[in-house]
Amino acid sequence: MSDDTVTRAQLTESVYQEVGLSRNESASLVETVLEEICAALQRGDVVKISSFGSFSVRDKGERIGRNPKTGEEVPISPRRVLVFRPSHVLKGRINNGAAAAEARRS
Numbered sequence: 001m002s003d004d005t006v007t008r009a010q011l012t013e014s015v016y017q018e019v020g021l022s023r024n025e026s027a028s029l030v031e032t033v034l035e036e037i038c039a040a041l042q043r044g045d046v047v048k049i050s051s052f053g054s055f056s057v058r059d060k061g062e063r064i065g066r067n068p069k070t071g072e073e074v075p076i077s078p079r080r081v082l083v084f085r086p087s088h089v090l091k092g093r094i095n096n097g098a099a100a101a102e103a104r105r106s
Helices: 008-019 023-043 088-105
Strands: 047-049 053-060 063-066 073-076 079-086
Touching: 008 023, 023 047, 023 053, 079 088
Parallel strands: none
Antiparallel strands: 047 053, 053 079, 063 073
16 A cells, blocks of 8 residues: 655646646646535535545534543534545545555566
8 A cells, every 4th residue: 555645746747747738827726626516506506526436525414522542421512524536437446456466566
């Protein structure tokens, strides 16, 4: 398992390499896509990306939690949480990639 993280700079570089836009245009494109996704989620829309998955915002109600250290009951305020559901295509690619990596190790 790799500890690498994909950053905006790496996404921008990938767009630059694959699409052929300038570095500035690639950075602008990545920022525009991310801003549009954020704006849609803030409005409460579901963002579906074909063959990748869907992002949605879910409202969680107030509930009583427990401090694991002291056992004290603590109220947890209502909040909105981001939910990602991967597509079957993405799940398949991840699982097939894991199987291929395991086969290479054997």
